[in-house]
Amino acid sequence: MTSDSAPTDTARVESAMRRALSLATHGPAVGANPQVGCVLLAPSGEIVAEGWHRGAGSDHAEVDALAQLPDARGLTAVVTLEPCNHTGRTGPCAQALIEAGVARVVYAIDDPNPVAGGGADRLRAAGVEVLGGVLADEAAELLLPWLTSMRLGRPWVTVKWASSLDGRAAAADGSSQWITGTASRQHVHEQRAAHDAIAVGTGTVLADDPSLTARGDGGELLPHQPVPVVFGATPVPETARLRQHPAGLIELAHRDLAAGLAELDAREIRRLFVEGGPTLASAFIRAGLVDEVLIYLAPMLLGGPRTALDDVGVTTMSEALGLSIRRIDTLGNDLLVVARPTAGGH
Template sequence: MTTFSTDEAAMARALELALRVPAAGPNPRVGCVLLRDGRVIGEGWHRGAGTAHAEVDALSGVDAVGATAVVTLEPCAHTGRTGPCARALIDAGVARVVIAVADPNPVAGGGAELLRAAGVEVVTGVGTAAVRRMLEPWLVAVGRGRPFVTLKLATTLDGRVAAADGSSRWITSPESRAHAHALRAEVDALLVGTGTALIDRPSLTARDADGALGPRQPLRVVLGDREAPLPEPGGDVVRVPGHDPATALAVLAAREVRHVLVEGGPTVSAAFLRAGLVDRVLAYVAPVLLGAGRSAVEDLGIATLVDGVRLRTEDVLRLGPDVLLIARAGDGEEED
């Protein structure tokens, strides 16, 4: 039987369990480990809307009296499609609960207080950084009331997304495109403007290495006033009239979209940047020079270098001949 000598080690296991859950969807990825004297007596994770939450899943068929529950996200304190997890832990006789991240949802939060009021020892802040990284899109979406926004750019070394004649396929390598398709499978929605939809006719689908559609397809969002049909098959299509990024995000928030991938083109990319509604930028850069052609981002209204949009580099990856730069806008922290 597996044993863990520290709360941190047990939380790492709870994180592994949470990562079994697909990243996309309205609910957070949560894992839970039940321990008695460091020995694992139960494990669980939340498999999706309407299914047992991680804590209840871990408690199934287990005598948890006096046990410790190690959970990635604060147990919920409200009744939705399922009952409150904090109450389930109390009723099961759990003596101690270790939590990585507090729940920012004003409807579901408060589980730690409920546990303490029932005499359960509550320890917080264990393994917080790693769990926050996993939950970031959900935490930001719930905390800010709008989806987490990742802006994707695929450019030449001199920042072009198309040559002077308009040709744009393919700037980046198969390795970069495979990485981008894997990312598409992890988000709830893909967003483009009508210009990109009309000129490039993107499918906006998540495909595997053989080009086959993945089992789950993101929502496809077109922002703008012109008719711009998207190829089929693919995910459902949402059309948002006008050119306001905030309006688009409000529409998506109402559909419980937590993470949207903005795939451009330059007009839409600039609109989201000007509005301050980009949380993360993924820039796929190919070692190609064109010297002319369309820039990745249209005019941001910036006249001097000191006013430039400054991002914080988080990581740099090599993808075949290309480089992927992952950068943050602002401080990169979610709001509680």
């Protein structure tokens, strides 16, 4: 934690930051912009206004909170991300806080976006007291996909597969519907809706003709639909269901994963859900381009050659790709294992 002066009440500031983090989650997890929350504190420590960012083009969290009050002079703004210093669809939040007469700004993490960063310095230059690094770890976990995208210049990549307990994605004859139960399949739809885009290879498109929509329990389209992305040189057939997808279609027309991710980043896609077959999933893992894996495990044994993954570049135990298990959930009779590559992994 760094500060121009020590906080007068650390517990009060941290409590306000936790409230701001909670507010941030009201905003959309998808889209180009991060989830951000803000609370305004009176000198007594009372919360007098709250705000959060509701999506691209809408007021940022700080401005949303300021709009709740006729006068913000002398208040403390507690915000989960360094106030921006950039004029885009909206004006710079740092300047809005200065013009409102806010006396102190407390934030969790620096903005890594080179276009928007620098708000803290602008505030200090205007005589505003600035305190950074409050609950930085909690804020970083909330914003991890967005922060990763900013840092690496590519989307956060989630790779999903479903398999039997012995790691098979299909029976020996190729049949695979349904390995997992209805609860797991619905969870997959929810994960689709939590990502900006969903990737498959041309092999999956030609073999399965998937729709790749995100649907609710009743089969209805969920409010957010991930745009389908197809890796591979073979064009998507004109009659394919993907051509009727409500979010459109991105055909990358190659299998260069790094180049494809750069193209998606240029389209401001921050979260990519990889739902292709073993070939595409294995290629992402082999290339070291995976940030999180979702493994849906069904309580059955299939045996045979149809494994959930192909070659991932491991030839001996010393090359095994380590994973850190984040959680294990029960979905009906299935298990969901959520894991991330360990630091220093492939």
